[in-house]
Amino acid sequence: MFVRTVYATGDPAKVDTAIRALNSQGRELLEERPGYRGAGIFVDRELGKLLAASWWESEDARRNSDEVMRERRGALLEPFAATTAVENYEAAVFHQIRQPEAGGGLRITRLEFDPMDADLLAETFRASVVPRLDALSGLARAVLLIDRERGRGLVGTTFTDRGSLAASRGPQASARHEGAAKAHVTVIGLEEFEVVYADVRGN
Template identity: 65%
Template sequence: MLFVRTVYATGDPAQLGTAIRSLNTQGHDLLEERPGFRGAGVFVDRDLGTLLAVSWWESAEARDNSDEVMRERRPGLLRPFAGTVAVENYEATVFPVGHRPLTGGGMRMSRLEFAPADADLAFDTFHSGVLPRLEVLPGFTGAALFLDRGRGKGMTAVLFTDRASLAASRAGQAVIRRESVAKAHVNVVALEEFEIVHADVRPD
């Protein structure tokens, strides 16, 4: 298991490029210096003006310690783009393994809510029932499941090699999603798609 911090920012689409450049240079260097860092991803919707940054950590302690520095530097990295910023922490119970660093593909994210007592059921359903069906979708290149057991919240991310594959997978993934949420006792409360600016996870 790994641990993740997500930073979700919204703002002026015209200023998004500045934030991307800052995160991929200064932000990446700051993360690399932190003990326990295991990779990062930047995902954007250039039309709407949304940005999701994910950092991966070997332990919850490493993640939390790193945020002492990142909390101070984050506003500067996201300026002048970000009008709103939300930071959340999760366990990464499923994560991409063995793929090369990705750029230019597409990612579909679902936000989930569930009763905290059903967290293990959500994991088991995704790992044994959902993931094998996702893996056969054309262009599939990885998937992740993030859980916050205490709050009963989670995220799924499904990555594709290019935007065409992302678009072509919508109907197929909709069927999987409809059938799996009832088994997992989860609700999907948001569905978004992003361009993959960069994504790289190093499990060990």
């Protein structure tokens, strides 16, 4: 699968307006597009950060959908978004135990790597990291998203509740350290979000 992420920051007091628009009009627009496989909305209400992700069965489906969403995105995110960044990824690993639910937690780890090591990263995550994540209480989903050309990636681990997210910080730090060393990646960011909505039809 292929993924488009929209990362917006703004006034925390206005974030619910954007959530309502994305969760209604935004989802309706996405569901009309060929190749749509699901979406997620995640928020940090305290700092005023919103992460939206849409999932597509092919790179062409993702690209074609962006023609429509590019025109509507600004209006959907008003008046919350002061900054918006859009990125595209390949879902190198999609490991789902159960469908995440509203009120759960998402941890995002941002990565940089040599583009020549993209396959090494995917195999390391699949063979070494996922088994360790599976042992974490409350894990719902673990994904690795990569941009092979730019050498950028995201690891997303979603938990059924915020307590499980908090309890996983130490164990996942250990798995992250080991995986980063094996796959020759640099961790450049670590963030946590509340799950507003997350529904993806996997492979």
